[in-house]
Amino acid sequence: SAVISQKPSRDICQRGTSLTIQCQVDSQVTMMFWYRQQPGQSLTLIATANQGSEATYESGFVIDKFPISRPNLTFSTLTVSNMSPEDSSIYLCSVAENSNQPQHFGDGTRLSIL
Amino acid sequence: GENVEQHPSTLSVQEGDSAVIKCTYSDSASNYFPWYKQELGKRPQLIIDIRSNVGEKKDQRIAVTLNKTAKHFSLHITETQPEDSAVYFCAPEEVRGKLQFGAGTQVVVTP
Numbered sequence: 001s002a003v004i005s006q007k008p009s010r011d012i013c014q015r016g017t018s019l020t021i022q023c024q025v026d027s028q029v030t031m032m033f034w035y036r037q038q039p040g041q042s043l044t045l046i047a048t049a050n051q052g053s054e055a056t057y058e059s060g061f062v063i064d065k066f067p068i069s070r071p072n073l074t075f076s077t078l079t080v081s082n083m084s085p086e087d088s089s090i091y092l093c094s095v096a097e098n099s100n101q102p103q104h105f106g107d108g109t110r111l112s113i114l
Numbered sequence: 115g116e117n118v119e120q121h122p123s124t125l126s127v128q129e130g131d132s133a134v135i136k137c138t139y140s141d142s143a144s145n146y147f148p149w150y151k152q153e154l155g156k157r158p159q160l161i162i163d164i165r166s167n168v169g170e171k172k173d174q175r176i177a178v179t180l181n182k183t184a185k186h187f188s189l190h191i192t193e194t195q196p197e198d199s200a201v202y203f204c205a206p207e208e209v210r211g212k213l214q215f216g217a218g219t220q221v222v223v224t225p
Contacts, residue, residue, distance in 0.1 A: 099211040
């Protein structure tokens with residue numbers, strides 16, 4: 001399966017600031033997704049990153065808070081904007097070659113907001 | 115959207131025994147049913163999946179069974195080992211690759 005690199009692996013940020021998380025894949029993939037996993041919880045889908053167009057957000061997530069870029073078939077970024085302690089979580093990207101193929105995850109970004 | 119229920123939430127088994135986790139879903143249009151294993155501090159890893167045209171799939175000590183009529187699928191782990199200790203998530207597919215994750219099952223295998 002594809003090798004997925006996610007950066008940074010962790011960060012500690014001040015409230016009110018923003019952080020951009022990168023997801024790089026070593027092969028072209030059709031599907032890229034961003035998830036949030038709060039401590040001890042399950043994974044919640046934030047959005048589907050669409051190449052060349054605006055991301056598709058799930059209920060409860062908005063573009064102003066979580067802007068996403070997908071400039072090509074191997075790269076995506078998620079920005080967590082105007083952070084508050086409630087945004088402390090693990091953020092994971094996942095990829096699939098296409099919608100009929102299994103989804104694989106990056107190692108995640110552990111984000112703490114002070 | 116898809117409603118997913120996963121049971122049990124915790125499962126403690128003796129090494130060598132079997133473990134079974136059940137996942138029920140609501141969307142009859144779902145056609146893809148994966149299971150992920152997540153060890154502490156690690157990424158979720160796909161361990162087995164099944165599509166709706168198949169009733170059972172096996173990979174060494176792991177198997178998945180699907181009952182599409184009843185809208186549930188189950189993960190079976192036989193001859194459990196300490197390294198099977200992890201959180202397991204079912205994640206039936208909604209539409210266009212979107213997965214809806216269950217709440218997870220903490221499996222503890224005691225030697």
